[in-house]
Amino acid sequence: MSRKSLMLLTYLTLSGQAQHRAAVARLLWPQAHGLQNLRVDLTMLRRQGIEVAPPKAPLLHAVLPTDLDVWEADLHAPLEEWLARAHAPLDGLDDPTLPEWTAWLAGQREALLGRVRAALTRRLTRESPDAARAALVLAAAARLGVTLDAPPHGLGAPGPVAALPDRAARDPQVLMQVGRPGSGRFPAVRAALDAAGWTAVTVTGTPSSAHLLAGLVLQVRSHLPAAAQADADSLLRGASDPEQDVVRLSPLLLRLACPVAFVVRRAECLDEAGVRLLAFLLGTSAPVTVALITAPHAEADLRRQLERLGAGPRLLVQRSLPPAPDAFGPLLPGGAPAGAALEVWRQSEGWWPAARAIARQVGAWNRRVRLPADLRETLLAEVHAAVGPDLAAHLSRLAGLPSPFALDAAAAALGEAGVGGLDGRTLARRTARAAVRAGLLEPVPERVVATLPGLPVTRAADRALPLAFRSELHRAALAGQLSAAERLHLRSLPGASDVWARPDDQPHDQPRGPRGAPEARGGQDRPALSRPADASALAAPDETGASDVPGSVYLGGGYHLLRAAGQISVVRLGDPHGPAPTLHLRLPGPGAPGLHRWSLSVHVRADGAPDAVTLLAPTPGTPVPGRFRCLPDAWTDLSGLSDGPGLELVCGARNLTLTVTDVSYHPALALCAEDESA
Numbered sequence: 001m002s003r004k005s006l007m008l009l010t011y012l013t014l015s016g017q018a019q020h021r022a023a024v025a026r027l028l029w030p031q032a033h034g035l036q037n038l039r040v041d042l043t044m045l046r047r048q049g050i051e052v053a054p055p056k057a058p059l060l061h062a063v064l065p066t067d068l069d070v071w072e073a074d075l076h077a078p079l080e081e082w083l084a085r086a087h088a089p090l091d092g093l094d095d096p097t098l099p100e101w102t103a104w105l106a107g108q109r110e111a112l113l114g115r116v117r118a119a120l121t122r123r124l125t126r127e128s129p130d131a132a133r134a135a136l137v138l139a140a141a142a143r144l145g146v147t148l149d150a151p152p153h154g155l156g157a158p159g160p161v162a163a164l165p166d167r168a169a170r171d172p173q174v175l176m177q178v179g180r181p182g183s184g185r186f187p188a189v190r191a192a193l194d195a196a197g198w199t200a201v202t203v204t205g206t207p208s209s210a211h212l213l214a215g216l217v218l219q220v221r222s223h224l225p226a227a228a229q230a231d232a233d234s235l236l237r238g239a240s241d242p243e244q245d246v247v248r249l250s251p252l253l254l255r256l257a258c259p260v261a262f263v264v265r266r267a268e269c270l271d272e273a274g275v276r277l278l279a280f281l282l283g284t285s286a287p288v289t290v291a292l293i294t295a296p297h298a299e300a301d302l303r304r305q306l307e308r309l310g311a312g313p314r315l316l317v318q319r320s321l322p323p324a325p326d327a328f329g330p331l332l333p334g335g336a337p338a339g340a341a342l343e344v345w346r347q348s349e350g351w352w353p354a355a356r357a358i359a360r361q362v363g364a365w366n367r368r369v370r371l372p373a374d375l376r377e378t379l380l381a382e383v384h385a386a387v388g389p390d391l392a393a394h395l396s397r398l399a400g401l402p403s404p405f406a407l408d409a410a411a412a413a414l415g416e417a418g419v420g421g422l423d424g425r426t427l428a429r430r431t432a433r434a435a436v437r438a439g440l441l442e443p444v445p446e447r448v449v450a451t452l453p454g455l456p457v458t459r460a461a462d463r464a465l466p467l468a469f470r471s472e473l474h475r476a477a478l479a480g481q482l483s484a485a486e487r488l489h490l491r492s493l494p495g496a497s498d499v500w501a502r503p504d505d506q507p508h509d510q511p512r513g514p515r516g517a518p519e520a521r522g523g524q525d526r527p528a529l530s531r532p533a534d535a536s537a538l539a540a541p542d543e544t545g546a547s548d549v550p551g552s553v554y555l556g557g558g559y560h561l562l563r564a565a566g567q568i569s570v571v572r573l574g575d576p577h578g579p580a581p582t583l584h585l586r587l588p589g590p591g592a593p594g595l596h597r598w599s600l601s602v603h604v605r606a607d608g609a610p611d612a613v614t615l616l617a618p619t620p621g622t623p624v625p626g627r628f629r630c631l632p633d634a635w636t637d638l639s640g641l642s643d644g645p646g647l648e649l650v651c652g653a654r655n656l657t658l659t660v661t662d663v664s665y666h667p668a669l670a671l672c673a674e675d676e677s678a
Helices: 003-015 021-028 034-047 067-073 079-084 101-128 131-144 161-171 185-195 207-222 226-237 242-253 272-282 296-307 325-331 340-348 352-361 373-389 390-398 409-413 425-436 473-478 485-489 670-677
Strands: 174-178 199-204 260-265 288-294 315-319 439-442 446-452 457-461 467-469 552-556 559-562 567-572 581-584 596-606 613-617 625-631 636-644 648-651 656-667
Touching: 003 034, 021 034, 021 101, 021 567, 021 636, 034 199, 034 315, 067 101, 067 340, 067 485, 079 101, 079 131, 101 131, 174 185, 174 272, 174 296, 174 552, 185 199, 185 260, 185 288, 199 207, 199 656, 207 226, 207 242, 207 260, 207 272, 207 625, 226 473, 260 272, 272 288, 272 296, 296 315, 325 352, 325 559, 340 352, 340 559, 340 567, 340 656, 352 373, 373 425, 373 473, 390 409, 390 425, 409 425, 425 439, 425 467, 439 596, 446 552, 467 473, 596 613, 625 636, 648 656
Parallel strands: 174 288, 174 315, 199 260, 260 288, 446 581
Antiparallel strands: 439 467, 446 457, 552 559, 559 567, 567 656, 581 648, 596 636, 596 656, 613 625, 613 648
């Protein structure tokens, strides 16, 4: 296969859509005779059995499997063999004589490198208990030029922020603390620095590097000896060129009487010159370090800038995790019903500002509490900061559609607006692309699979997935900008509500009807979280369940998994007018082959779905799993015999609270032997 043929197939596969012959010819043969050269290559590919278009057809289309797809899917392969297959994306396809191709190639490499980073991070999390194996993953990442996050940390566990002062004492570091406003980002950084005796110099991010430098000098001045303060004043008075001024600042930093950490709040506002200025400070021998507090949508861009400036090996990334539901307990009024803290978590999506506003108004389950105006403005400000005011206005109309929504419905909604003379489909694609990149929208499959304890999440391979808002709070705030008539009209658009063609909002693979003999407990008393001697709750033998999963994990499709001692909960806050994907939550197995008796306790609350949660259990002697209906609004004890892998919970409801506890496995033969001896 010729090199140009390989470039052609790469372009068609990664673009993911049909391309006109003339456009492809201009991209790969811009000089002359492009269409003629393209026909020659298409003929050569056809002779090799690769058909990208019928003869003389104007559009070319080919989506072929890639080695990256196979590598990502093979996450459980032997470590050294898996790492050996990792390589820089699109290597060997550069052609400096093709400027448009070079620009396209650079963008694709950046996107594919993000996928490589994500796969390596998942493998690092899996291998983190073994320091030697984790080091192999880190070495492979360094070879590819990517920086990996530390493995996820549970609530209260020491993370990168706790390790920052010790590492910075040996070598200047940069910490990126990522989280939403009100998530405790700044207090976490300050507490770690104060405990280690570091002085925090706090400034606010600004798109002007000159203003950033002036703020740093003003804050540093008070920590300098008296003789050096005059030099700082002189630097402020003569400020002109920020790059020259930061060089003049370096000798002042060497005269600091104590180690200083520059804490930059709202780091997403920094321009490239500001990031370059902070990276320069890391190259000095002064006792300084940098902590960037930023929003999730800015993480990838800041990381790329720091890596380009050579700060990648010194970069630590920590994300502010939502608190456990019990943390919201003190916010509740006296006499709050059982499970109120979990309901506050569900309705607030674990966001502290919303929890404070909701807690004193939470009553019956699923009685949605409206957020106050100031919090709705905060949510809208997050969206504006992530995508800008124009796209935020487009997202407001998309928020009026039932979520998830198909691209056709989005195109119809935006086409009515007629913005900038663009057609609705172009507007929808641009808006969706930017919102997905910013983490506001996500593709939603009909079926999401998550496996405990490590929770690798897999989604159906479907390129035409509908989109949904990742946060129902963001969707509701955006939709609140529309009038009631506009929302009603958007919900009635063709194709707005049948993204999966699911009758009555029932999942296609949702089991119906009970099988087995569930025993419903009277009342709403919570079962004891006792642990059998030979099995740990929600963890198979020899598995460290408590450290494998963070306190909360977002699974996709609106589902959050929360883990506390001895139990897990799955919650979902959904659009009242949109369908819910099906979640398949696979619990750990017994850890040893043979016949086992399993048991667990389940509590379900779901809106309008009597069969919202069903338990699938391997059945001895048949390939068809047993199906157990989980009764709504009551604790249900389930048990049975199994000779296969672990149990699987199948969930599907717009609004859901599922709690699972007392999961245990006992060898069935041992139980029989005990009965005979008795």
